Amino acid sequence: MADVHPEHAQLQADRIYLGWQYAMLYPDPGPPPKRPSPGEVPEEPVAVDPAWVRRERLQEDLLNRPLKIVGIFMAVLAVLILGLGVSEVIGWPFVVIGLVATGGVASICGYAVHQGERALRSRIKEQEARADQRRERRERELFDAQEEHAERYREWAAKKEQYDRQLTWYAVAVPDEIDRIDVAGGTLPGWSALITLLGATRLYSGGHLTVLDLSEGAIAKDLIELARRGGDDPLVWVLPVDLPRLDLGATLPPEAFADVLAHVVSVSEEHRTTRDLSFDNAILERVLEVLGQNATINQVTAALRALAQVGDPRDDLRFGLLTATQLERIGTLFGRGVTDRVVIERAWALESQLRKLETLGSEAVRLPPARLRVVSMDRQAGVFGNRVLGTYVATALTHILRQAPASERPWYHTIIVAGADKLRGDVLDRLMDACETSQTGLVLTYRSLTPTVRERLGRGHAAVAFMRLGNAEDARVASEHMGTEHRLELAQLTETISPAVDGLNAFYTSTVANAGRTGPNAQEKGQDDLKEGITESTEWGRSATKAMGEERVLHRSREFLVEPHQLQQLPTTSVIVTHATAEGRQVRLADANPAILTFPKTTLGEFEEVRRVMLTPPELEETPEEDPFPPNLGPPPERLDWRTRH
Secondary structure, three states: OOOOOHHHOOOOOOOOEEEEEEOOOOOOOOOOOOOOOHHHOOOOOOOOOHHHHHHHHHHHHHHHHHHHHHHHHHHHHHHHHHHHHHOOOOOHHHHHHHHHHHHHHHHHHHHHHHHHHHHHHHHHHHHHHHHHHHHHHHHHHHHHHHHHHHHHHHHHHHHHHHHHHOOOEEEEEOOOOOOEEEEEOOOHHHHHHHHHHHHHHHHHOOOEEEEEEOOOOOOOHHHHHHHHHOOOOOEEEEEOOOHHHOOOOOOOOHHHHHHHHHHHHHHHOOOOOHHHHHHHHHHHHHHHHHHOOOOOHHHHHHHHHHHHOOOOHHHHHHOOOOOHHHHHHHHOOOOOOHHHHHHHHHHHHHHHHHHHHOOOOOOOOOOOOOOEEEEEEOOOOOHHHHHHHHHHHHHHHHHHHHHOOOOOOOOOEEEEEEOHHHOOHHHHHHHHHHHHHHOOEEEEEEOOOOHHHHHHOOOOOEEEEEOOOOOHHHHHHHHHHHOOOOEEEEEHHHHHHHHHHOOOOOOOOOOOOOOOOOOOOHHHOOHHHHHHHHHHHOHHHHHHHHHHOOHHHOOOEEEEEOOHHHHOOOOOOEEEEEEEEOOEEEEEEEEOOHHHHHOOOEEOOOHHHHHHHHOOOHHHOOOOOOOOOOOOOOOOOOOOOOOOOO
16 A cells, blocks of 8 residues: 655645645544453353252262162171071071172172262263363363454554554645635634635745735734745835835836726726726826826826816926926816816816825835735725725736736736725726736635625636635525535534634734845745744644644544535634536635644645545556656746836
8 A cells, every 4th residue: 555644745836725624544443452351251161060069969879878778788687697697596508598698689789889879970070071171162262262352453453553644634725727716705814824824835835925915904914924934025015104115006107007097096986887987097098198107196196186176286386296388288188168077077086086195106115026025904094095005006916917928837926815805896807817817826815705706706717715604695605606515524623723813913014114135035945944934933833733732632523514504603714615627516625724734644735636545556556757746846937026017
């Protein structure tokens, strides 16, 4: 039988890990077989019963008593006759006849008594022989039982060793053809676990990662600590504080920049049509033509104020935001009358929205390259302002991806958008298309299944991952999506560790103000460094180390059906991964806790492939052309950098 150990499987650059599936190839053999004792062998008498001997002797005595009495009488009579002869009372001829007669009778009685005694001794010897046979048979049966027990114990010991040594946690990865992962439901700690696992495995296998955190919950905090410990110096922007140092989109051409700004304005108007976006885009394009190639946001808002006739344009002239020539050209961009009034209204609306971005890139500096970039929203900022900023970052990333050449390796660069349900549907659609075209991996997490999310859930080459769905309607939709006939196995360890980190509460610290690189590149480090980093740098690792001391939770599990009420009670880190295959929909339950990677019985191989290797008889095994668990692959030469204009 093939032998598979955790160390045989290594991080693979072309695999996207979403969690760990709890499964056991070999069942628990139970307690060891009990050693047989002499008392457990079927009871049979192994010695002659003394009571039986006494009964037999008593019976023989009863039978022989008359003979003994007659014999004794004859002996006494013979003595009497002899005495009479000696005393010459009777003649000697009569004495001889009397002695012969009494002696004969006495001899006959004595012989009969002797025969009875012989028969009794014979019966006793027969019983003793049978008892010896029973004793030998019992000893033989006990020996055979002990031999059988020894064989059963050897079989049990082999199964027990197999059970104890077997892997219990298997990687859950998405198929190669998947280019997007939609995560539906979940809590902030659950997202933190999933993003830490997914991001850490991407970084340590040589990839690049961009996280757009719209959750306001600092869910990438542990991932940042891991990357920093691995030698990288991640770049973290906390908006709107770091807006002046955010140069994302600064190199976009005017047409693309106008499109980005038009989508930013549409944040507050969910039901706007493509015609409305085109109208805003036309206004912004003309304004940017007047301002020139490198126009900033505050110049755009100044031009829109002039177009909307808001405030005194001389203030903008004095601050150098506009020139007299530009102000004159803006005044003649559109005609007069009704159309002019419509333009004024839209320009006013555009200016009121875009002024939230006025400081964008105003203090941009050359930042060192980083393989992990995190753009987050400050939870102290306004909800609407954060939606504006999030839409800007997502749309600007979309345009950069559209201009970038397709990567030679899918998922080499991965973008995670946490809280994607805060973005408009058309913004999500454009981002999905851009990622698919550029071979960029995309992970979208949705807190709730809004109508906009339902329309896009699993669309295209996407896998869907369901986490805890507190809302009953969302749980119903999810169960219908997967099918309620699936039976899943949930490890007790998952239910034990999850509550320990439910209270995760962290915040981001900006790094772009004093960004610099320290230490070696993380891709030069190995899988052991990743395990050590998870154990020491994450809350998940510290909680798992404590739970590992409780052996009772390591081999226990329970099964449940995919039903709405079960989806509402999923542990924090549980994630149900589903995608369509040629054989039907595949549904797997995983634990996204990154600390499981550090467990001694965890493998980066998937359950089905490991089972196939383990259960294949040696004579049927073929020498593989390549290692089924190939080692870490280095990154390709290309790099996607949002500061580089393509």
